[in-house]
Amino acid sequence: MRKIFFLFTLCLCIQVQAQNYTVSNIIEGGKVFVDILKVFKTPKKTLLAAAPIMQSTTDSCLLKSIADVCYKNTSGKKLFISLYKRNGSVYAAVPLTLALLNNSKECLFEITAGIYKYKIELENDDDKKEIYKEGEIKIMACDKRVEEIK
Numbered sequence: 001m002r003k004i005f006f007l008f009t010l011c012l013c014i015q016v017q018a019q020n021y022t023v024s025n026i027i028e029g030g031k032v033f034v035d036i037l038k039v040f041k042t043p044k045k046t047l048l049a050a051a052p053i054m055q056s057t058t059d060s061c062l063l064k065s066i067a068d069v070c071y072k073n074t075s076g077k078k079l080f081i082s083l084y085k086r087n088g089s090v091y092a093a094v095p096l097t098l099a100l101l102n103n104s105k106e107c108l109f110e111i112t113a114g115i116y117k118y119k120i121e122l123e124n125d126d127d128k129k130e131i132y133k134e135g136e137i138k139i140m141a142c143d144k145r146v147e148e149i150k
Contacts (some may be wrong), residue, residue: 067143070107073100074150078123079132083108086115086136095119100149113141120149 061067073079082095098106115138121129132149139145 061142064110065113065141066110067113067139067141067145068107068109069111069139069143070105070146071098071100072105072146072148073102074148075122075132076102078102079149080121080123080129081106082119082121083111084117084119085112086117091117111139113139113143115139 069083071079071081079100081098081100083097084091084095086092096108096111098108100106115136117136118134119131120133122132124130137145
């Protein structure tokens with residue numbers, strides 16, 4: 001009788017422990033289900049606002065779509081550089097201009113990315129400007145372009 005009572009108690013303890021694990025599994029499963037429902041029910045704007053955004057210099061120039069352009073004059077003469085931004089098939093009326101003395105470097109910082117027409121002019125001895133070079137360049141966001149004119 002004593003052995004039967006001991007076996008009965010042992011089986012009862014094992015059964016209670018097994019039920020405890022089952023109940024905790026059901027509770028955990030319910031929590032997971034509720035969390036999944038919260039994700040699907042939450043508006044997308046709220047999820048994007050809650051996500052942390054890492055800010056860095058490359059991100060800001062990429063978001064603003066800006067770049068830096070530098071020109072270095074080693075030609076021995078005074079240069080004038082004009083950049084006209086292209087909008088569709090029309091160029092901007094007011095150019096970005098630089099005047100470069102011999103052996104100098106000038107930069108344009110934070111200009112908007114896009115396609116630009118450039119015109120490089122030399123100043124002659126009689127103060128007349130002569131076109132040295134002309135063309136188009138594509139400036140990408142976050143570019144740090146350095147052009148050397150020889």
